[in-house]
Amino acid sequence: MWRPRPAQKPRSRAKTAAPHWSWLTASLRTSAPKVGRTAHGVGRTVGLMAAYERFAPLPDSAAVRPAALEEQLVAQWREERVFEALQAARKDAPRFVFWEGPPTANGKPGIHHVFARTIKDAVCRFRTMEGKYVVRKAGWDTHGLPVELGVEKELGISGKPQIEAYGVAQFNARCRESVWRYKQDWEQLSERIGYWLDYADPYVTYDDAYVESVWNLLARFHKAGMAYRGKRVLPYCGRCGTGLSSHELGQPGVYRDVLDPSVHVRFQVVGGAHGESLLAWTTTPWTLPSNIALAVHPDQPYVLARVALPVAKGAEKGSAGSEVVWIAQARAQAVLGEHEVLDVKPGKALAGLRYQPLFSADVPFVEPGAWTPDPQGLHAVYTAEYVTMEDGTGIVHQAAAYGVDDWEVARKHRLPIKQAVGAEGRLVCAVGGVAQGTFFKEADEGLTEDLKRRGLLFRKAKDPHSYPHCWRCDTPLFYYAVPAWYLRTSAMKERMIELNKQVRWIPPEIGSGRFGEWLENNIDWNISRDRYWGTPLPFWVCDGCGAEEAIGSRAELEAKAGGLSSTFDFHKPSIDEPHWPCAQCGHTMRRTKSVLDCWFDSGAMPYAQWHWPFGAGRAQAEAQFPADFIAEGLDQTRGWFYTLHAIGTFVQSLPDANFPQGPVYKTCVVNGLILDKDGVKMSKRLGNIVDPWAAVGEHGADAVRWYLLSSGATHLPKRFDPAGILEVRRKFFGTLINSWKFFADYARLGQGFDPARSSPVAARPEIDRWLVSRTQSTIVDVRAKLADYDLAGACRALEQFVVDEISNWYIRRNRTRFWKGEWTADRDACFHTLHAALEAVALLMAPLAPFMAESIWLRLTPNTGSVHAQLLPQAQPALIDRALEDSMQLVVRLVEMGRALRERAKRGIRQPLRAVHVRASDESALALLRTGFASEQILAELNIKAFGSLATDDGGVCRLKAKANFRVLGKKVGGLMKAVAAAIDTLAPESVAQLRAGHTLSLQVEGQRVELAPEDVDIKVETSGDLDVETDGRLVVWIDAQLDEELLAEGWAREVVSRINALRKDAGLEVEDRIALYVQASGERLAAAMSKHAELLRSETMATQLVLGSPAPSTFAQATHDLGAEGSVTLALQKT
RNA sequence: CGGGCAGUAGCCUAGGUGGUUUUGGCAGUCGGCUUAUAUCCGACCUAUCGCGGGUUCAACUCCCGCCUGCCCAACCA
CATH class of the missing domain: 1.10.730.10 (Isoleucyl-tRNA Synthetase; Domain 1)
Incomplete structure (x- = not known):
């Protein structure tokens, strides 16, 4: 086994040419x-x-x-x-x-990818240099809507009908190809920025093996009762027969201003003392037959109002009598006009109120899937936070099949779902005198008329408002509950929250905030997409009795279907072919048409990248689990970070999977967006x-x-x-x-x-x-x-x-x-x-x-x-050596102060000065400065001959000044703080010195005695007088800038050395070259200085010969320098 | 309707159990050091720390409300 090499020791080096490894x-x-x-x-x-x-x-x-x-x-x-x-x-x-x-390789890598990759690379390299083995397997996300849209655009087609016409097989073939468009870019850029990754053996989410692993996971979800069929409300085009993604909804021209009916409807309260009704407003009367409930805001006030019934033209106001309605207080004036308030209650007090359904027709119910409906809950008032007071009546009609928020209310209260308008956008039953099969937009008028006839219509108008239309065929869209597959992640909510607490988030607030909140509000994960290019859902459903089977491997499918064709692959349309008789009823088991949310693909990578649980993949996946470290952008919080977490939490619960309990990733580094400058x-x-x-x-x-x-x-x-x-x-x-x-x-x-x-x-x-x-x-x-x-x-x-x-x-x-x-x-x-x-x-x-x-x-x-x-x-x-490091810090600080002083005294650094003086307030600093090392460094760096004095600061040079330490004193004196601070401000230097020496001091402030301890004040020194000092509060420094003949002479000499060396460089000499040097000064004093410091000139310039006062041979490099009032110096040198 | 983050000089940025004149940098001006043409050092320049309330002896910091920007989730009577 390798072991750390001893640091800081010279390594032995092979003198002979080393073998290349x-x-x-x-x-x-x-x-x-x-x-x-x-x-x-x-x-x-x-x-x-x-x-x-x-x-x-x-x-x-x-x-x-x-x-x-x-x-x-x-x-x-x-x-x-x-x-x-x-x-x-x-x-x-x-x-x-x-x-x-x-x-995804169907887009070019951007600078933000460089950022994320740099973080990942740095951490991986670091761990490798710690001696660890860091597997760096590359991966490609290859499925998803953006890929399909790209291909649609490329083919010049759009929409599902056109894809079908083009041929799903060819379409998917194009998708498969297109995801590699920028593969080269990615690989080359990664290599170029030094991101080491194994691109030879990447995981690819469309690979058969990858898909098979994903199937296996999904089948396990299903087996555990964690996968179910439900409904999902999304914008839907009845004509194209498809839901639209939010992306498609964002297309220009989708939202258009149209003139829509705007109706106020009476919902008659059951058992109301005044025969009152609840007043609701809608711009989509066609949803009224599907009404299941009403929603009010829990905390807003609602009024029970008496208002005059409208009268025929010319008749006296109020002659038709009056009625009583519930309406939000904030909307009463705008909707009712003149009215009498009989009662005021917060919305939550209305909850539970029952009302008569508007229509008696038998509107069919649909199974929500996610819950078992409770018929008792129908036609009652519920509270919902989303209700606003900006328009309408503050009482919102709920048709869960046609609104996302409505659906949520229904889910919360386990309400049954009515669906009067079907997938084609047409009425599925006759209602209110409107025929079955009427297009939803055309049902508005008939329904409104019917309500009017029956006295349930309060008011009718036409309002222009923005309404979404299908971007392909211009048909008005409607929100519609479509069948969808869900994973029951809400059942794992507590476990996910618990595991999340063990994740080290960097920064931590992502974990507790954005991600934690998201988990707290966890709802079941909709995993189906009615598209083409994706992992097909491995769920077969009987077209007779609705029995479900989940298939967890290719072998299993082969057995069920009695063999697979030679051209079989794991994508549509090939995957839609296998079918078999239902074991329950003998009808046919057919695959659910949908494909998988591609986020599941990426969240499954810990397993699918190794083809877990098949063959060697089982052990490989287990060895690479859990992750010690992942890192991506902030936008992945609800994307990859979540899907990894959700799938991993489930997988850990599997009895036969050997994955340790605990967070799926231990550390997650999150990087922010990159903006332009x-x-x-x-x-x-x-x-x-x-x-x-x-x-x-x-x-x-x-x-x-x-x-x-x-x-x-x-x-x-x-x-x-x-x-x-x-x-x-x-x-x-x-x-x-x-x-x-x-x-x-x-x-x-x-x-x-x-x-x-x-x-x-x-x-x-x-x-x-x-x-x-x-x-x-x-x-x-x-x-x-x-x-x-x-x-x-x-x-x-x-x-x-x-x-x-x-x-x-x-x-x-x-x-x-x-x-x-x-x-x-x-x-x-x-x-x-x-x-x-x-x-x-x-x-x-x-x-x-x-x-x-x-x-x-x-x-x-x-x-x-x-x-x-x-x-x-x-x-x-x-x-x-801590002391040495501290000492050097002090040196640096002193040098900086010294340089500032020189600056003000107009003494360049080459001019030696006689002395520097230091006063230190604390003894440890003084002790450090007294070491030969520190003083040597300071004097050399500042070009000063000696310390003139170096002593404890006795306040003799600078005035000692105390300032209140608010943090400490504030706790002690509280309200007296201001006065005490003022008193401290005026303390005499002698008193401050007392405090600094560690004594306490007693003050009279506003008639009260205050004991001052040394820690109650900060002691500073204030400069005063004509001496130019520099201070940082602890040290006081000043210099003796007086010059004499001797110092001046040395200063000139050093100036000349500098010029000679500049000339050397100009002449193109190497640092090790020796020179012959001529120095000729113009004046008496300069000449004397040069000869006095001849040795300095020689040694500092690597001169082997030095001639003073004579002109140099013409072959020498020459230069003349003006030294101010003293005259000038002519230099000449040549390499020897 | 929601969740999260952020608003500090011409620009960027740090700050935290509330403590007075809060940090560093960029840009700009002037000066200094360097036989390393990279840096570095000094001086000047500069913030009612988004707005409005509140708590407190004391608020950039805590509380409440608001405004603006961004991200995520949404797109609804």
């Missing part, structure tokens, strides 16, 4: 099988992986056009089959289970779609990945701004590339740096031990953040380490150590230190920015193979 096996120390060596023809050529030279420079394109470098690595990884080999090597390691959510949703119409290829081509995949991961919170909508990617490139990658360049250039110099030479950490200078410590701390930090799925945090920690600590502090502070003088132990030490830091960076960033990490790794430690096959370093706690 050694790069993988060496680092893993595993008995890796010889995967691919023969079968895949790997290694016919020696991989480029082995061809890198140690400390080789990165190509210039790395910064300018990162795509070039990345594309080369993509090719190398592919050619050397790095991913496959890695997977093979990890085969026996403990698993980290990841499930890939299947995309102005926060507008990307859409083709607006043309603001970001082409992932363009972004990756311009900035490189690493920069895009890093940008997506590190900017903002993962789950929030993210604005995709190319300027942000550019910034990532410049700041992080640019700095890293430069750090590498710095290291590599000097490491190759002269005899060169050899990591194999030992350099005990304890013997290195403090600044080295500081970086070593920071390296170890960063390992701890980044590993913890990655393990915690805090990818953004990991990015930020690495950014800080690379940019602030490695580049702008360690390298900058130690620049000269890397090139000056001979190779000494000290020089070795700084190389070792930087080497280890870069090594850690390469490893830690590998999951996040796989290309840059690889590029550096292969040059840093050649012959150890891909960075992605390494194990992450283990931090060595012994090398972490």
Whole structure:
């Protein structure tokens, strides 16, 4: 078995050319099988992986056009089959289970897919680098309406009748083909962004094996009594004989303004004291024969009103008498006009009131399926939250067969369903004098007339309103309860809620909020779709007695049907052929025509991707269950996340399935939408779609990945701004590339740096031990953040380490150590230190920015193979020195203050100054500053000769000032807070000093005594007087900016050194080149300064000869520099 | 009718058991460092923290209502 390699120790390197797998096996120390060596023809050529030279420079394109470098690595990884080999090597390691959510390949991948894939890749790479085996099986979602619509469009046909005419077999063949349209795009983009996935062996939801697994699941649902036939209310076209999807309803021109009847109807209350009726309003009188109930809002007030009956023209008002009606208070004025209120009650008080049905006709009932109807509930008042007061009467007529909300009310109260209008949109029985067979729209008038005749019509009008029409044939649509198959998920609601609590949602609010709420309101899952291209439902129903059989495998079907044709496949129309006699009644068992909701397909992937429970698939699925980690976009909450959860919850209850109890996925990372840079949703119409290829081509995949991961919170909508990617490139990658360049250039110099030479950490200078410590701390930090799925945090920690600590502090502070003088132990030490830091960076960033990490790794430690096959370093706690890290933080803070002071004193950093003074309020800071290390760093960095003073702050320089600590004091003094704060504001510095020394203080505030403890106040220092000080509240710093001849001379010398080195560079000299140097100063004082600091000029510029005061030969590179009032200096140099 | 999330400077962004002048960045201006043409540092610039109420000594933070945007679910008398 492999085991972690010891971190931070030089790896042994094979001096001889390594066999081409050694790069993988060496680092893993595993008995890796010889995967691919023969079968895949790997290694016919020696991989480029082995061809890198140690400390080789990165190509210039790395910064300018990162795509070039990345594309080369993509090719190398592919050619050397790095991913496959890695997977093979990890085969026996403990698993980290990841499930890939299947995309549809009939659309192009967008930038949001890059985001989700980056998250998935980063986590999988990280776990792999922890030594786990992460199966990364690709998958394709291939069924569904969008596929069908695409093909319809392509064929120039539309609607089910036309599909039937075209031929279902051919139609489905086209669908099967069309889902691969963008397969290449997906695979290539995934590879390009470094998303490692096994595309050789993907799961495909239309595959026979996949479908068979899905069947098996459905048959188990059925067997458990969890699948049933019911009704589903959806917009329906009577002429096309089909329901419309919400998508189709969204087509332009579907909703059209039409003039419809608008009728108010009286429902006569049974046993009402005033002979009162309930007043309801509808724009669809044809639904009235199917009325089953009335709905009122539970909390709105309703009035019992007396209103005059309408009179004939010319007759006196009220002469026809009056009537009494119930109506919502909010609607009474608008509907009734003048009226007298007899009673007011909230809606819920009306619940249970019974009324006379409007029509006596025998309207047929239909079986709702989901519940057993209770006839007692018919023709009564119920409450429903959805009732509004915006129009109508606040009393809503309920025809459950023709309205979704109505259906819900009926379901809740187990009401029977009446259905007067059938599937063709025609009356199925004569009612109210209207003939059977009348088209529903044409029944309105007759029905209204009938009601009027019988005195049940209160008012009739025509109202223009928006009504949906079939987008194909223009027929008015109606909502209609169509037969549908359901899964009884509501029966598993409690279990699903319980299991959901064990899922680690990132962010957590998705789990408790959006997903949790959804589960709380769980209703049965409608799984049938009356379409063609989908997994056919494996349910056979007897056309005689209605007996049902669910088929769970191909073999079972074959047995039932007595053989299958040779061209049989698991799709329509072939699947609709097998039939057999019903065991109960002898009639024929025929398959339900519907296909499956394709969300079930994707939710079944944990099982179906392995062909569970058939053959070897059973064990494979069990080994990959449950998922440790999944990640998709927020839009999957009610999609994939739900279907996985629902199916998984059911599957766990199966006695013969060996799936552990618990959540189906343990961690679910949810990413938000990606918007354009102005926060507008990307859409083709607006043309603001970001082409992932363009972004990756311009900035490189690493920069895009890093940008997506590190900017903002993962789950929030993210604005995709190319300027942000550019910034990532410049700041992080640019700095890293430069750090590498710095290291590599000097490491190759002269005899060169050899990591194999030992350099005990304890013997290195403090600044080295500081970086070593920071390296170890960063390992701890980044590993913890990655393990915690805090990818953004990991990015930020690495950014800080690379940019602030490695580049702008360690390298900058130690620049000269890397090139000056001979190779000494000290020089070795700084190389070792930087080497280890870069090594850690390469490893830690590998999951996040796989290309840059690889590029550096292969040059840093050649012959150890891909960075992605390494194990992450283990931090060595012994090398972490907290005190040293704290001390350095203090140094940095002081340096920053010092620089600010220099700035204000107009003293450039090259001008040495005499002294810096520090007052510290706390002793620990003072102690840290007194260490030689800290003061040495500060003085060197600030170019100041000495500490003028370094002492406890006694308030002598700055005024001590106390401010109330509201948080603490507020609890103590409450209402006196304001006065106490004011009193503290005016405290004398001596009193503040008392407090700081730890003494308490007694105050008189508004006649009350208040004891002040040190923790009740924040003590700050206020600058005062003419001394320019800098303070952060704890430290007070000022500098002595006075110059004398000596300091000036050194300042000029340093200025000149800088100019000489700039000239060296301009002249194209290499850093290791030695020079002959001429320096000629224009004035007396300058010349004196130059000769005084001749040694400085020589050593800092690698000059072997220095001539002062004479003109240089004309072959020398020359430059003259003005040093202000003092004159100018002419420089000349030449390589020796 | 619903469920969820969010509204903080010209722009983006952080903040939480309420505590006074809240964070970081971008853009802009000026200056500094660098034998690493990447960065970095300093100064300036800048918010009645969506609106209205309430609770409190104290509200960006908690409560109520509203407005706006987005996502999901819907599309109904």
